[in-house]
Amino acid sequence: MAKLSLHPDRLFPADERTRAIARALYAPIKDLPIVSPHGHTDPSWFAYDQPFANPAELLIVPDHYVFRMLYSQGVGLERLGVPTVDGSATASDPRAIWKIFADHYYLFRGTPSRAWLDWVFAEVFGLETRLEPATADLYYDTIDAALQTPAFRPRALFERFNIELIATTESPLDPLEHHKAIRDSGWQGRVVTAYRPDPVIDPDTVGFVDNLARFGELAGEDVSTYAGYLRAHENRRAFFRAAGATSTDHGHPTAFTADLPREEAEALYDRVRAGQASAADAELFRGQMLTEMARMSIEDGMMMQLHPGAYRSHNPGLAARFGRDKGADIPVQAEFVRNLKPLLDRFGNDPKLTLILFTLDEDTYSRELAPLAGHYPVLRLGPPWWFHDSPEGMRRFRERATETGGFYNTVGFNDDTRAFLSIPARHDVARRMDCAFLARLVAEHRLEEDEAHEVAHALAYDLVKAAYKL
Structure with a gap:
């Protein structure tokens, strides 16, 4: 059986002198607390x-990163x-599912998923042999046994991972009862929510008109x-905000x-509420509401996140059978300079607004x-995200964004994941x-x-806390 090992110099430069500098820079920050301000873990866990x-x-x-790759190979x-x-029924034997995963683990070679999973296997569960068909049962039994112990419950792992704060993401229709339960429990882990209003802002959302009615009821x-x-x-x-939110999150098709x-705006809303919005109306309403959200952020202090540029549910057959977020979202071309101008014309110079931009x-x-971020004081650049949350994606981001935007117009890193155990990785x-x-940069003077x-x-700690008002 092949050995599973994590090289201490992984991802560092191959050149010996530059690698030594990277080691020296990494040593004092590697154990800093994790601030995870944008993610999708389930608050009920905590x-x-x-x-x-x-x-x-x-x-x-x-984990759509995992089953997306397997699906691409016919699983x-x-x-x-x-x-x-x-x-309708799908496979229910977890050991059989794990065996399929182990049989196809080779597919993840060279991908960030492989790096994250190997870290989890080695660092969280102490496994020392590589996952392959012959070790599938060893892996399953080791992990399954660990999960039954108190040390592997969500709160214990939260503390073990040195997480200072984690933000979940909820719809305005969510009663946030899990967040209340966390507060009432007396546990000291800091889990906050983020306001994701897409279901009541995007007229293309399935059930949008019904969502509006429920929205009104909840808000009174x-x-x-x-x-x-x-x-x-x-x-x-x-x-x-009473549940700890400091941010809003907007997943629009465009910027x-x-x-x-x-x-x-009132006439547009009337068409939208009546279910009579054209495609142009839907885009116009989303755009109008981004500007309204900016106004509200200036008034209540919440910062904004905007991440456009994904063609959602590109595989309609898969979406019909399994629903949203099943790995069939594909990056598309994005435009920001003209699209953001109406919002920036009104609020781009206001020191009370922070708008973090992500892109695919x-x-x-x-x-x-x-x-844009190198000029407008309201703008910050989010980290490489989703398809580009990878070593090469991070390198490309720094190379292309630093010359004009610098480091301090970025916001460090966020993990944007449902896969809790991969967060420290x-x-x-x-x-x-x-x-x-x-x-x-140091080696080149x-x-x-x-x-x-x-x-x-x-980049590891300070910028994210400042940008997200934590």
Whole structure:
């Protein structure tokens, strides 16, 4: 059986001198607390601290990075136990699901998923042999036995991973009962929510009109008028802030914004609420609401995150059978300079607003995003995200964004994941890659080493706390 080992110099430069600088930069930051301000872990894990069910339910069934790769090689999601929309049966034997995963683990060679999973196997579960068909049962039995012990419950792992804060992401329709249970439990782990209003902002959302009715009920507002609808957002934002939220999160198809006269916005809302919105109306309404969200952020202090540029559920057959977020979202071209101008014309110079921009279109880093963030005081650049949450993606981001945007117009790293056990692995990759980039600048006499140490600390810890008001 092949040995599983994590090389201490992984991801560092091959050149010996530069590698030594990277090691020196990494040593004082590698154990800094993890701040995870944007993610999708389940708050019920921390509210009730129940054991995770089994290795397959924890590491395979919910992880679209994993089953996306397997699906691309002909492994149906049914075989992996992914739940269906209509509740029809899929595979239910977790050991059999794990065996399929082990048989296909070679597919992940060279991918960030392989790096994260190997870290989890070695560092969290203490496994010393590589996952392959012959070791599938060893892995399953080791992980399954660990999950039954108190040391592997969610709160214990939260503390073991040295997580200072983790943010989940909830819809305005969520009652946030799990967050209340966390607060009422007396546990000291800091788990906060983030306000994700897409279900009541995007007219293309399935059930949008019904969502509006429920939104009004929860907020105690009459959403038959535009004014009442805006008050409902203000009400729910206040409710989320009481649950610890410092941020809003917007997953729009594009970065389009609008700033309509009031009467035009009211007429647009009437069409949207009646279910009569055209495609153009839907885009215009999303754009108008981004500007309204910016106004509200200036008033209540919540910062904004915008991550456009994904063609959601590109595989309609898969979406119909298994629902959203099943690995069939694909990056598309994005545009920011013109699309953001209405919002920036109104609020781009206001010191009370912070808007963090993410992209899946790397071509915009040096052409649009770095110049925008390098000028407008409200803008910051989010880290490489989703498809680009990878060593090469991180390297490309720093190379393309730093020259114009600098380091201090970025916000460090966030993991944006449902895969709880991979969070420290992802942060470790980001810290190593930032140290590798800084080491090159030092080796080329473009940055002094004492300054590089300051930047490394800022990228790992300081910038994220400042940007997210933590």
